[in-house]
Amino acid sequence: MAPRTRKQLAEKLAAKEVPAEIVVEVLDRFEEVGLVDDRAFAESFVHARRSGRGRRALAQELRRKGVDDETAADALEVVDHDSQAEAARELVRRKLRSTAGLERAVRERRLFGLLARRGFPTDVVLRVVREELDGQA
Structure with a gap:
């Protein structure tokens, strides 16, 4: 048990x-x-x-x-700010593969929602999603 x-x-x-x-x-x-x-x-x-x-x-x-x-x-x-950012980054990287053919706005919306539902702070969500999407461009 x-x-x-x-x-x-x-x-x-x-x-x-x-x-x-x-x-x-x-x-x-x-x-x-x-x-x-x-x-x-x-x-x-x-x-x-x-x-x-x-x-x-x-x-x-x-x-x-x-x-x-x-x-x-x-x-x-x-669970400090840096560890939350790293955990969010890992989740975003995994999800990026499955959203590869979608428009950027759709990808952002889905990734924002994923991280928000998982309880990540808004500043971490915005920064990580945008950095990861920019890194793929």
Whole structure:
């Protein structure tokens, strides 16, 4: 089983109709012995997914999984502006091959959308797409 946050485990136990006081007791004990660690989960999650996502998307995913904002912010420190630009550049380069026969405006629109959906900052999206398209001209 993949690592889970405290919130995810609590939801699973609640779905199995485990009484709330038992859930709290069990999860507290799991935290004491290190079986549940939201900080370690967040760091691992960010490390595994940072190459294909921007900081904003990673933060949203962590929030959905029940990681508090402070813990998420600590884990996201490794995702700086330069690493986001490099990850965006890799995605754009892969997508450029499949859009080779299209007009520049269409390619820009598709690439902008791809990177925006992946949570990359607007300045990174604009710069990377234009640099990569200019480099192909």
